[in-house]
Every structure is written in C-alpha cells, then in structure tokens.
Amino acid sequence: MTAELVRGQNHPLPQTRLEIRVSAGHPVVACATCSDPHGAVRDEWIAHPGAPTMPGIEVSRRATEAPRFTVDLDAVPEAVHQVNVLLALPQGAGGPAHFGATAAPFVVVTGQDDAELASFTITGLDAETALVAVELYRRQGAWKVRAVGQGYAGGLAELLADQGLRKARETATAVQETVAVRIPRAEPAQLRTSAADGAYTRPATPRPNPTPGSNQAPGSNQTPGPNQTAGPDATLAPGPDATLRDGLSAAGAASSQPTPTPDAPQPPGGPINYAHPRRQSVAPPSPPPAAAPARPGQPAPPVAGDATGWSMEERLYNQVWGMFEDLARSVAAYRSAVDFAESRLDQELDQVLSDPRSRIGGTGDAAREAARAKCEELTDRARQSLDRDLAQLTAESEVVEPALPPAFARWDNPAWHAYRVPMEVPMALRLGDLQLPESPELRIPFLVRLPLERGLWVDSGRSGSEAAIVLDEAQLRRLALDCAVAHAARLLAVYPPGEFTVHVIDPAGTAAPSLAPLVGSGALAGPPAAGAQGVSDTLAKLTQRVDLVTMAVRGGAADSLPPDLDTAEQLLIVNDFPHGFDDRAVTQLRYLADEGPAVGVHLLMVADREDASAYGPVLDPLWRSLLRITPVPDDHLADPWVRHAWTYEPLTVPPDSAVLRQVLDQVVAARRSWRR
CATH class of the missing domain: 3.40.50.300 (P-loop containing nucleotide triphosphate hydrolases)
Structure with missing residues (x-):
C-alpha cells in the first residue's frame, strides 16, 4: 500500500534500489544533491542534466514534464547521509514563471519491483521557481524518505547556495544553459502506475495536501531558518550545532548553518554563529553499525550513539537532535492529516446540506454518516502512523537516556552519582526537557552548545x-x-x-x-x-x-x-x-x-x-x-521546521537528594587542588 505523505512526514524505505518519478504537467529540470551528516554538499555531490550521474544516482538529461531519478542507495558514497531530490523551472522556455501558476507537482517513489512505496503532492507553492521535493536519509542504519516541498523564489541558484554549494550560481547557470536547447515541445504528463506497461498516468486532479505550506512562514514556501521567529516566543533551531531560542530553536545542521537549540529572537546586529569552536569542518567517521533488525522488514533496534560524530559525546548529541527533528515532523504530519480529515468532513457535510433532495428521507443521514466514517478512518490511520513513530522514538529514548554523560543527563541519572570533574569542556549542556501534547511522556533533552x-x-x-x-x-x-x-x-x-x-x-x-x-x-x-x-x-x-x-x-x-x-x-x-x-x-x-x-x-x-x-x-x-x-513547565518554545509550541520542563534536583551539594563539593575541591 502506497504511503501518501504530507509535508514533513517520513516513511521507511524497505528497498535501496529506487526510482523517483515526477509529474509536473510542464517541463521541469531534475537535479539531485548529496549531503553529509552536517548537511554539507560537496562540489562533486550533485547530479544534473549537464552531469546526469554520480555514484548511485542518475537524473533526467533534459527538462521534461515527467523526469525520473534512478537511485541505488547501496552505491552512494559512505559519507553521504542524505540525498536531496530537486526540481527547478527552466529559464526562458516560455513555460510557467513560477510553480504557483501550474498544477501541483506529484512525486512517487517506487521500488525495484515497480511497486509504489510513497507519494507526495507538493501543494501550497506560489512564487517559487525551484524546490526540494523529497529527501532520502539514513536513520538508525536504514533509509527513509521525507516529504519536504521546500521552495525557493530565487531559483536553483538560491537553493544550491542554501545547501552550501560553493559555486551555486555558476552551477545553476550551467544547468539552465544545458537544458535550454533540450526542452521538448510536448510530452504527455504521466504519473500513475499502469500494471500493463509500467507507464505513469497523472490523476485528473491533484491529490489534496492536508496542510499546504503548514511548515512555512506566511507568504513563503521555504522552511524558516533558526534565526527567524514566529509563533511562540522562542525558536528551536535544527542540526547538531543549533541553539533553541526564546521565540525557540534541536538535529543535524550543516557546518555552514546554525545548530539546534531552543532560544529567543536574535538581537539586532546580525545572526549569532552557533558553530562550536572545536567543531571539525570535515565529515566525521561513520557511526558504528546498527544492530540487525529483530525481524525482516522491521526497523533495527535503537542503539545509543548510532549517529555520526568524532566521539561518543558528539554522536549522542547528534542523535538527540535527530530524535527532536523526527518527533517534530511526525507530529506535524499527524496534525496535518487530522486537519485535512476535518476539512474534508466539513466540505462533504456542506455539500449534503446544499442539496435540498438530501434533506428528505434517509439519503442525507446516510451521506453524513459516510462522511463522518471517512473522517474517523483518516484520523485513525494518521494516529496509527504517529503511534508507530512514537513507539520507535520512545524505544530510542529509553536506550539513549541512560547512556548520556553528566552534561547531557538529568539530575537523577546515575552519571551524576559517579561524577568526576572533567578535564575538558563538553559540547553542550542540558537545560531541561521538551515535549509535545501528543506524547507528553516522551521527553527530548534540551541541549545548548557550550x-x-x-x-x-x-x-x-x-x-x-x-x-x-x-x-x-x-x-x-x-x-x-x-x-x-x-x-x-x-x-x-x-x-x-x-x-x-x-x-x-x-x-x-x-x-x-x-x-x-x-x-x-x-x-x-x-x-x-x-x-x-x-x-x-x-x-x-x-x-x-x-x-x-x-x-x-x-x-x-x-x-x-x-x-x-x-x-x-x-x-x-x-x-x-x-x-x-x-x-x-x-x-x-x-x-x-x-x-x-x-x-x-x-x-x-x-x-x-x-x-x-x-x-x-x-x-x-x-x-x-x-x-x-x-x-x-511552559510552552513558549518553537522548533524551526514546523513551529510547534513545545513545552519546556526545567530540570529539578530530586527531593531530599544530596547530589547537588556533592557535585559542588567536588568542584571546589578540584579547584583548590588546581591552584596549588
């Protein structure tokens, strides 16, 4: 059964040899980039019509109405953590000026057997001329697909620059020049699978998206950055180097981007650089291999420290931020699906009431019951998907929490009872916990960089x-x-x-x-x-x-x-x-x-x-x-992806516990010894 994704939702990929097909109804340029665990894109990690192949990835060689991406995830470089599928409008082709003037692009991911694994209708676009459609990323030793739909009004050059490509403008210009002479006059818009010939025929109407632009600022289809503020009075930032802010900022940011932490709006005078002073600019070693799945087709059991990093501390830090982002996006997908189901129910009930014939007899009652049943079915399916993600994150939290070092741990963690004064400054410090109302028992550590x-x-x-x-x-x-x-x-x-x-x-x-x-x-x-x-x-x-x-x-x-x-x-x-x-x-x-x-x-x-x-x-x-x-506890913090109102809960010393005084006594004793 195909998973119909909404913006921000992810879905596991049971296969690593994939084909990604797009239906846009007009010529679009297909590109793909790869990034390391910090989000950095190397110069050689891009495939586009002028250079359509790189290890494990091949894209269409021209602007076409139905471009295809062929992906072999086993063949991509080991340092690649994420594969980004990009779409852009060709310049000077006489086509639409922006995505908002056309039918919503539709993306489908298929396996080696041509079975559909996931699909995504990219609605809510306006002035954007380039976008990140979906991303394939590693998580706990397996691959997942995430619906992104992040658009850029500045075109392909702005998109590539945002991903950290050094020669973004030159590359974008070369791509546009390459496809300028290759744009076909007409090509049937194809997208749905046909059992007979494997062709794809686009549905008559675009698939509805429960939350068009739900994770974007008004008037933009671009995911807010960590230095932007909206909604609650703090913003949680993304990536391992981000910082939560009051207005809030948690996992996996590029070395050229801020790291995640919850915070307040930035003061005038320019953005704060969240890069850690000891942070390496090159890719860290790969994480240890994850444990084998308990059963075929099931995700691997969670392992503490299975993220990338130079040390176990950095791996745990990156893993915590990965959990934070996964929870944010999973809840966003659930809320979007529920909003869509309720909106659809309202529309169907309005249609019933607008037809005088349905008000007499049992026809109207049957239609209303059918509409409510469909709404409940959609809501139940969304909740099942959320519960699946919550169960996985809860299992991961139960493994990660006991493994945290003192700087990342709660006061009741045994790490504090075995505390010894450190010889170097840790990467980050835990200030509290973060939670969402859909899963109040699942708490994500709130870490700020040091x-x-x-x-x-x-x-x-x-x-x-x-x-x-x-x-x-x-x-x-x-x-x-x-x-x-x-x-x-x-x-x-x-x-x-x-x-x-x-x-x-x-x-x-x-x-x-x-x-x-x-x-x-x-x-x-x-x-x-x-x-x-x-x-x-x-x-x-x-x-x-x-x-x-x-x-x-x-x-x-x-x-x-x-x-x-x-x-x-x-x-x-x-x-x-x-x-x-x-x-x-x-x-x-x-x-x-x-x-x-x-x-x-x-x-x-x-x-x-x-x-x-x-x-x-x-x-x-x-x-x-x-x-x-x-x-x-107070819900004044917001993440930078979908702007949830996260409840911050401070860390408290357990009642009648002497851990605080014992730790301070050790600190003072170590200071006296150091001064001698």
Missing part, C-alpha cells in the same frame, strides 16, 4: 502557563531562583577546574535560602553582592573585564592583559532585577548581555519582565538577547 552564545533568563513572572498561574508570586520567585542555582551548578560542574567562575548580585539579600548550596560549598567567587554599592562594584568589575579582553583580542595583544585577570568563563547571576539597579547599572547590564558572551562573560537573570516595564522599550533588546527559560 560555550554559551547568549545569556539565560529565568522568568520569575506569571508566564501564562497553568503551572505558573496556580502559584503565588513568592513561590514562583523562589522556584525561579532555585532553577538558576541548579543551572549555575551544572555549568560549574561541566567545566574543568578553574575555568568557570560564578558571581551573584542580590541587591536586597533575599536569595540566601536558594543560594545556600553555592555559598556553603564555597563555589562562588565571593559573597553575593548586596545593596547599591555591591551592584555597582560587581558590574564595574565585569564591564572592565569585557573591555580589556575585547581590546586585547581585537588588537592581537592577549599577552598584554593584566596578570591578575581571571581568564575563566564568568557567570553573573542577577536576582530580582530591576530592584536596586539605577540607570547606569541598567546600561552596564545591557552592555554585558550584548558584548559579554564573545569574551566569556555570561548573564543568568532571574527576573519578571513586568517588573521592569517602567523602563519602557529600552530593555527590549536585553530580553531578546537572552534565552528565556521558566521554573515551571
């Missing part, structure tokens, strides 16, 4: 979530400060001795109970700063450090820094902002938020934005520059 690219803001106000509304103001502020202390402890714990320093500003001195683990263990650089003078002195010291290091870096004179300067990463916890802050202190705080991360000075704000409303819009850049997290 060193931090932006500060953190623990929102102590009533964010609107049900969990926040039922708490009084004092409880919420206490939880927010406890959350900040736990995050600071994790940061101290994952850095080598002497490479991370924590300062605290507590103007009114109200944070003593929550700060007890940091103060009692001696993990702080000094006593919490209190009063107006304490606030002024601490901010002046850190501002001076940012100035000195910035000038030294820009002037290439790092050796000229004062010998007593603390070169460790600095974290400033600010409690109860803006109480106790004058205009000068507010300006210094904004300066630290903007310039500090580049030279190793980070903010961890505990604040209610409403309390600072008296400053007006002057503080808006401050909030936008910080990653907003909450002390209680």
Whole structure:
C-alpha cells in the first residue's frame, strides 16, 4: 500500500534500489544533491542534466514534464547521509514563471519491483521557481524518505547556495544553459502506475495536501531558518550545532548553518554563529553499525550513539537532535492529516446540506454518516502512523537516556552519582526537557552548545502557563531562583577546574535560602553582592573585564592583559532585577548581555519582565538577547521546521537528594587542588 505523505512526514524505505518519478504537467529540470551528516554538499555531490550521474544516482538529461531519478542507495558514497531530490523551472522556455501558476507537482517513489512505496503532492507553492521535493536519509542504519516541498523564489541558484554549494550560481547557470536547447515541445504528463506497461498516468486532479505550506512562514514556501521567529516566543533551531531560542530553536545542521537549540529572537546586529569552536569542518567517521533488525522488514533496534560524530559525546548529541527533528515532523504530519480529515468532513457535510433532495428521507443521514466514517478512518490511520513513530522514538529514548554523560543527563541519572570533574569542556549542556501534547511522556533533552552564545533568563513572572498561574508570586520567585542555582551548578560542574567562575548580585539579600548550596560549598567567587554599592562594584568589575579582553583580542595583544585577570568563563547571576539597579547599572547590564558572551562573560537573570516595564522599550533588546527559560513547565518554545509550541520542563534536583551539594563539593575541591 502506497504511503501518501504530507509535508514533513517520513516513511521507511524497505528497498535501496529506487526510482523517483515526477509529474509536473510542464517541463521541469531534475537535479539531485548529496549531503553529509552536517548537511554539507560537496562540489562533486550533485547530479544534473549537464552531469546526469554520480555514484548511485542518475537524473533526467533534459527538462521534461515527467523526469525520473534512478537511485541505488547501496552505491552512494559512505559519507553521504542524505540525498536531496530537486526540481527547478527552466529559464526562458516560455513555460510557467513560477510553480504557483501550474498544477501541483506529484512525486512517487517506487521500488525495484515497480511497486509504489510513497507519494507526495507538493501543494501550497506560489512564487517559487525551484524546490526540494523529497529527501532520502539514513536513520538508525536504514533509509527513509521525507516529504519536504521546500521552495525557493530565487531559483536553483538560491537553493544550491542554501545547501552550501560553493559555486551555486555558476552551477545553476550551467544547468539552465544545458537544458535550454533540450526542452521538448510536448510530452504527455504521466504519473500513475499502469500494471500493463509500467507507464505513469497523472490523476485528473491533484491529490489534496492536508496542510499546504503548514511548515512555512506566511507568504513563503521555504522552511524558516533558526534565526527567524514566529509563533511562540522562542525558536528551536535544527542540526547538531543549533541553539533553541526564546521565540525557540534541536538535529543535524550543516557546518555552514546554525545548530539546534531552543532560544529567543536574535538581537539586532546580525545572526549569532552557533558553530562550536572545536567543531571539525570535515565529515566525521561513520557511526558504528546498527544492530540487525529483530525481524525482516522491521526497523533495527535503537542503539545509543548510532549517529555520526568524532566521539561518543558528539554522536549522542547528534542523535538527540535527530530524535527532536523526527518527533517534530511526525507530529506535524499527524496534525496535518487530522486537519485535512476535518476539512474534508466539513466540505462533504456542506455539500449534503446544499442539496435540498438530501434533506428528505434517509439519503442525507446516510451521506453524513459516510462522511463522518471517512473522517474517523483518516484520523485513525494518521494516529496509527504517529503511534508507530512514537513507539520507535520512545524505544530510542529509553536506550539513549541512560547512556548520556553528566552534561547531557538529568539530575537523577546515575552519571551524576559517579561524577568526576572533567578535564575538558563538553559540547553542550542540558537545560531541561521538551515535549509535545501528543506524547507528553516522551521527553527530548534540551541541549545548548557550550560555550554559551547568549545569556539565560529565568522568568520569575506569571508566564501564562497553568503551572505558573496556580502559584503565588513568592513561590514562583523562589522556584525561579532555585532553577538558576541548579543551572549555575551544572555549568560549574561541566567545566574543568578553574575555568568557570560564578558571581551573584542580590541587591536586597533575599536569595540566601536558594543560594545556600553555592555559598556553603564555597563555589562562588565571593559573597553575593548586596545593596547599591555591591551592584555597582560587581558590574564595574565585569564591564572592565569585557573591555580589556575585547581590546586585547581585537588588537592581537592577549599577552598584554593584566596578570591578575581571571581568564575563566564568568557567570553573573542577577536576582530580582530591576530592584536596586539605577540607570547606569541598567546600561552596564545591557552592555554585558550584548558584548559579554564573545569574551566569556555570561548573564543568568532571574527576573519578571513586568517588573521592569517602567523602563519602557529600552530593555527590549536585553530580553531578546537572552534565552528565556521558566521554573515551571511552559510552552513558549518553537522548533524551526514546523513551529510547534513545545513545552519546556526545567530540570529539578530530586527531593531530599544530596547530589547537588556533592557535585559542588567536588568542584571546589578540584579547584583548590588546581591552584596549588
């Protein structure tokens, strides 16, 4: 049975020798690119009419109304992680100016026996002249197909440039020149399989897509990038190097693209580079082979660390982001299918009511019952597909979670009880968990890259979530400060001795109970700063450090820094902002938020934005520059693919557990030994 995919949905491929056939009703140019696990496309990893073959892939040699792609996935280079099927309109051919002016392209994937495996109708196109139709990608040692439908108004050149091809414009020009003299005058639009001759005849009407453009910004058919914001007030970014943002950003980004993490909208002045400083630009070794399937035709049992990467840590990191993306797209496909079923039900009921003859007797009742039964059938099929994906992801989560290192693990993970102070900084740090309402029991680790690219803001106000509304103001502020202390402890714990320093500003001195683990263990650089003078002195010291290091870096004179300067990463916890802050202190705080991360000075704000409303819009850049997290579950984060509202759940130390104090004691002991 053919799987009719909607945008974002994936489907397993039981065969590796495939044919991909397209029906567009007008000439289109067929191209294919390959990318490594980081999304990078090499110069030789492209097949197009001017160079129609590469290992394992062959495309049509001319612009045609029914182009074909022949794919042998066993023959593609071992470093290839993904095969992208591209379509573009030929230039100057007298055909349609953009895909929105034509019938929706229809794509079908067939196996070696010519049986249809999956199909996809690419609706919702408008001004696009090139698009990524589908992608074939490796997942847990097997191949899958995903319906993409991502369009580009800038044509083939923009598409190839977005995939990281160095000579994108030159390649696109060469392709268009090649097909310009080969465009046929007419060719029957063919697409559905005929049992007699294997020919493909296009359906009379395009297949409906439950959610045309459902994963795209309004007016565009291009998947939003991680630096764009829409929907919820944070955006989860894609790929191993992405960062979730407040407005949110999780798996497998190209080395030239940002990595995934949930975050807030970007501050003015250009996008943040999420590339990890130790990240290699060449492809990492292939992952270990996955375990053999339990039964023929069944997916291989999940294995912790089966993603690509140079180390087990990087493999686990990439695997977590792969799980995040798979869950986002599977739920998107389910929601799209349900919306389509309900929309179809409404249309059929309207048709019944619009016909006076159906209102008399049992004809109308039978039609309504049939429409509702069809809606339930479509919804049940969508739920079965979702449940299949959720079961696979749940099994993978159960394998991955116990294998995570301390930096990626929850506080109740045995890894923390066996904790030892590390000798190098990990790739990322876990700040909490992410979940969707369709699968509340399946939690995806929320990882942010290290060193931090932006500060953190623990929102102590009533964010609107049900969990926040039922708490009084004092409880919420206490939880927010406890959350900040736990995050600071994790940061101290994952850095080598002497490479991370924590300062605290507590103007009114109200944070003593929550700060007890940091103060009692001696993990702080000094006593919490209190009063107006304490606030002024601490901010002046850190501002001076940012100035000195910035000038030294820009002037290439790092050796000229004062010998007593603390070169460790600095974290400033600010409690109860803006109480106790004058205009000068507010300006210094904004300066630290903007310039500090580049030279190793980070903010961890505990604040209610409403309390600072008296400053007006002057503080808006401050909030936008910080990653907003909450002390209680809240659905303020969004992924960059389909913009789901993800519920963020903070990490909490188990009740009556001494793990936090034990970890801090080890950190302090290691620091003392290092200084001797």
